[in-house]
Amino acid sequence: MGARGHIDYVLLGVVLCLLALGAQMVYSSSVVIAHNEFGDDAYFVTRQVIWSIVGLASLALAAGIDYHRWQKVSTLLLLACVIALVLVFVPQLGITRYGSQRWLQLGPLPAVQPSELTKLAIVVYMADWLSRKGSGVSKLGTGSIPFVLILSFIAMLVLLEPDLGTTVIICAAAFSVFFIAGANLWHITLFFVPAGLTILWLAIHMAAYRAERWATFMDPFADPQGTGWHTIQTLIALGSGGLTGVGLGESRQKAYALPAAHTDSILAIIGEELGLAGTMAVILLFMLVGWRGFQIALRAPDTLGRLLAVGITSMVLWQAVINVGAVTASLPYTGVTLPFISFGGSSLCISLLSIGILLSVSRFDHYSQPRHRSESGRRRAHPPDSPQQPANAPPGSAPRRGPLRGGARV
């Protein structure tokens, strides 16, 4: 089936900016460790660039195919993820790194993190499943209870990796989709919020290291040489950067003082080397991602498109919020990467693939595609939602329409 519109070039441009900044900062923050541990200054950045190319290829592929096709594979995809998440615990296949069994090694393929793919799979599955529910979403028996059963099953598997950060992202993205799909607000306030808080409290207190991280979050300076070390070094990196930073490549904290400088804490190095200007640029770029993502959701021709757009956008944004929150000691540290910027193959590929799906939705903008599609009976039951241009701009976006609309066709 042919799409008539064009992909959202603003979104693509913003993502490319993030990728470029990421590659530069991965090099800058990893050069010392790369030199010492691998004898190659560009060890990490080379891999980051290769993964970016792989990721951009999958982005182009996903942008080119009709997003409705994901409906056919959404259940399969989630099942595959469940199997992969279980396989991680098979000793011959799972790889333990940094104390977590998050990696899966299958034959000659590079080690992958199934939990990364699970983020996307749950968003696609929820978008597909909830878009087919119609008004049943708001009902307890057909909406809230099945939703919470599916989600908690998946979340439990990811939590067992253990990967609390990804679990939180999965839950947050799924809830965002559920919320937009029309979740019953009473159910949310009376049931989900208390239950979620309880589970979070249990998660924190059932693992010693999480309780430690929580205590550190509350007061990092209580044990500056021990548990508070990472947080304090992160803040020192950020704070010593000032307005304009100490200069690209000049970070002092990246050399072993700051663990995971090129992965989870990369924003701290950006803050140190490029200053407040650099960190605000990152925030701004993610705000632009949000603006474009919600625009695409608003203009999506159908519920599936809207839910996919919301799910993917919030998946990326929640991950960014949790990462920046941890780096600024606003949230406890959970070991989540900064999308598009942090080093990490699985995360980068999945993020770019997700953006590809988002771009695919953007091609079906209902302003340029006002006509009904004929091939999908299900969709005919739920015609495009919002025939008028929005009266006021959605939060987090500029009031105008995308300036690059009307460019080359995909």
Next chain:
Amino acid sequence: MPTTPRGARARLFLLGALFLGCAFVLSHRLFTYQFLEHDRFQRLASEGHRETIRIVPRRGALLAVGGHPLAVSVGMDAVQIVGKEVGNPQRTADALATTLQMPAAEILTKIDPRSDRPTIVKQRLTSALADQVAALNLRGVSLIQLPTRHYPEGSLAAQVLGFVGDEHKGLTGLELYFEDELAGRPGTLDTELDTGGQEIILGRRVLTPPKQGSDVVLTLDRFVQRTAERQLAEAVQQNKAIGGMILVMEPATGAILGMASWPTYTLSDAIEFVPQEQHLYKAVPVTNQYEPGSVMKVITMAAGLERGAVSPATTVNDRGIAQFGPTTIRNWDLRANGIISMTEVLARSSNIGAQYVADRIGRDEFYRAFSAFGFGQPTGVELPGEVPGTLRTPATADWAPVDLATNSFGQGIAVTPLQMLAAVAAIGNDGLLMRPTLVREFVSEGRVQRPEPHTVRRVIAPETARTLREMMTAVMEQPALEPHRIAGYRVAGKTGTADFPTNLGYTSGKTFASVTALLPADRPRLAILIRLDAPEKIYGGVVAAPILKRLGQELLAYYRIPPAPSGHSDGR
């Protein structure tokens, strides 16, 4: 209606607002840390990152003539323990004790479980032993290369060389005297360290290179030193002496070719400072002063000849006894020699004759001459602890008129053996007093610095020196010393017997038996002083002259000094 598009749009706005709120909160956090609290974090960041690493320079070597090493620094493995890292101190000590063959209790005292600083357990490991320690693979135990002083010639010239102690610093001898030159100057590497204490690769670093220690090439000759030490050891044993010394010097330059003394200490790589042996570590030829006795008569004669007070043919009526106020002076053999020439005064070692010369010179000129020969002042040789000797003059409060007489034959005056030799060597150097030296050259980072021989002053005219050498040759060629002559060579010299001071005064009957010589007499290449302390036979002529013969023969052959062709001619 939640499922209506309108409801969905409202919820989209709500979710968007939530993200916008997050963005606002996080931006505010960043602004706080990066702008408002920037100064505080900058201070935290600059703390404890920079560190100055000391770069230890290589300690210079002490080399003999020809570049033969006498003391060199080499890196050797040492075992060190970081107490904090040791899991089980007792087991670690036991394991090390077996390998290192040391008492476990001693090792245990070096393990402080609270200390994170390394403590050296044992130094100078052989590579095989180091491998064994490494194979033990004990936690907290590691090997480190430490500079170790190696003395390839063992105890050769031990008192001259000295040795190093902890921290590779010189404690005695040349090692102490040339500490600054040998040690060099440490360099620094001002660098940045990561939290593990490792240097940051690509960090900002400022290198101040160390100045490597200079090698010091000595004037000591291994053959001369070894021969002198051997001859001395034999002589001490044969004469049942309690000690002695042999000094060999080059008259033209003041270069000390050999400096042997007994008793000495055993110099080995493993030497450690023992307070009870401290007296043995001193370079006795410069730290010890003694009454030189009759050897001093050549200096008295030099002063007399130079000032025209006497000539070789001048005669004196030696009655064997002279009265100086309350003090009576006598010849050593208590005999009167009758009317004798100045040459005979030296040959028979007449105290009365020497006193006559001093009297002819006059007291002011006499002491001027003695000061000019360097008595009463340190020579300035490169050894620690040199003493100036004791020369009382009319200008000093404790001088008495009798001192003029006794000083003339080497009593009532204290000199160091090196002072005595340097003064005699000046006669061999045609009247130029040279400063004794042990240094031929300094080699610092490839550059060679060779100090010029230092002429202290002219003490007598060349003719006077030649005349005096003839007189000294007559001394050595007198019939009494006939058996100790070196065949084919003319030797200028003077024996001496001085009283050995004890707590009871000069009553012990013990002596310093000595001989000083210039050889060959015509163009002296070597100046030699031999002294035996408290030998069984007390007289210098009997005790020291035979040593001179044996030593002289070996050295003349070693330096290939040709014999005098005939009679009294000039040697070449």
